[in-house]
Amino acid sequence: xxxxxxxxxxxxxxxxxxxxxxxxxxxxxxxxxxxxxxxxxxxxxxxxxxxxxxxxxxxxxxxxxxxxxxxxxxxxxxxxxxxxxxxxxxxxxxxxxxxxxxxxxxxxxxxxxxxxxxxxxxxxxxxxxxxxxxxxxxxxxxxxxxxxxxxxxxxxxxxxxxxxxxxxxxxxxxxxxxxxxxxxxxxxxxxxxxxxxxxxxxxxxxxxxxxx
DNA sequence: CTCCCGATAT
DNA sequence: ATATCAGGAG
Numbered sequence: 001x002x003x004x005x006x007x008x009x010x011x012x013x014x015x016x017x018x019x020x021x022x023x024x025x026x027x028x029x030x031x032x033x034x035x036x037x038x039x040x041x042x043x044x045x046x047x048x049x050x051x052x053x054x055x056x057x058x059x060x061x062x063x064x065x066x067x068x069x070x071x072x073x074x075x076x077x078x079x080x081x082x083x084x085x086x087x088x089x090x091x092x093x094x095x096x097x098x099x100x101x102x103x104x105x106x107x108x109x110x111x112x113x114x115x116x117x118x119x120x121x122x123x124x125x126x127x128x129x130x131x132x133x134x135x136x137x138x139x140x141x142x143x144x145x146x147x148x149x150x151x152x153x154x155x156x157x158x159x160x161x162x163x164x165x166x167x168x169x170x171x172x173x174x175x176x177x178x179x180x181x182x183x184x185x186x187x188x189x190x191x192x193x194x195x196x197x198x199x200x201x202x203x204x205x206x207x208x209x210x211x212x
Numbered sequence: 213c214t215c216c217c218g219a220t221a222t
Numbered sequence: 223a224t225a226t227c228a229g230g231a232g
Contacts, residue, residue, distance in 0.1 A: 025228085041229040047219060048228095081218040085230075119230050139228035157229085181228055190226060191222075 002150050011172040014179050017199045021178035023129045030105040032056050037122050038089050039080050062094035062103050089117025134173035136164045141184030150205045
């Protein structure tokens with residue numbers, strides 16, 4: 001496991017590589033963002049961005065989602081995996097927003113995770129991306145890199161999130177998850193990580209590394 | 213724990 | 223053919 005000083009060094013190096021990391025999902029409103037994040041479960045951002053232009057046009061508000069119902073919304077997300085679950089989540093979420101939240105997305109974590117289709121990761125990403133709040137959502141990339149790079153251990157994403165939010169210095173916390181996802185997506189991939197192209201190679205503590 | 217379940221890379 | 227992609231619900 002990395003020492004406190006090594007964590008600091010890692011954060012600084014990651015920050016230099018991605019000074020202002022941005023979410024690659026396309027969105028314009030909180031409603032659009034939450035739909036995009038729901039669709040992004042076990043899917044590439046690229047695949048999500050392919051369907052969202054039509055989705056945003058056809059389902060621009062929670063009100064419209066409820067009017068269309070599941071059968072009306074499903075065609076817009078048909079080419080994304082788990083489309084039945086995701087369609088159900090979008091319509092149920094819209095209904096609850098209309099019933100209890102004046103048709104608008106709440107902005108606190110504890111409320112968000114009570115909503116249909118929204119768990120810890122989705123809530124964290126929503127608050128981090130939309131409002132730059134210091135949440136570290138633990139998706140497949142963050143979970144993998146946290147262990148591979150020896151940032152911390154943890155059997156569940158919730159455990160890893162709790163530890164990361166404790167050990168990552170405040171200064172780096174807001175950009176951390178996004179930067180780590182970008183590193184994991186394009187360099188430190190699950191299969192065949194591109195160590196030869198990695199800007200963090202010299203400080204990387206992974207057990208197995210390609211030679212550079 | 214299982215189920216959901218399309219597109220893409222290897 | 224199999225692994226992987228910003229997971230959540232039951």
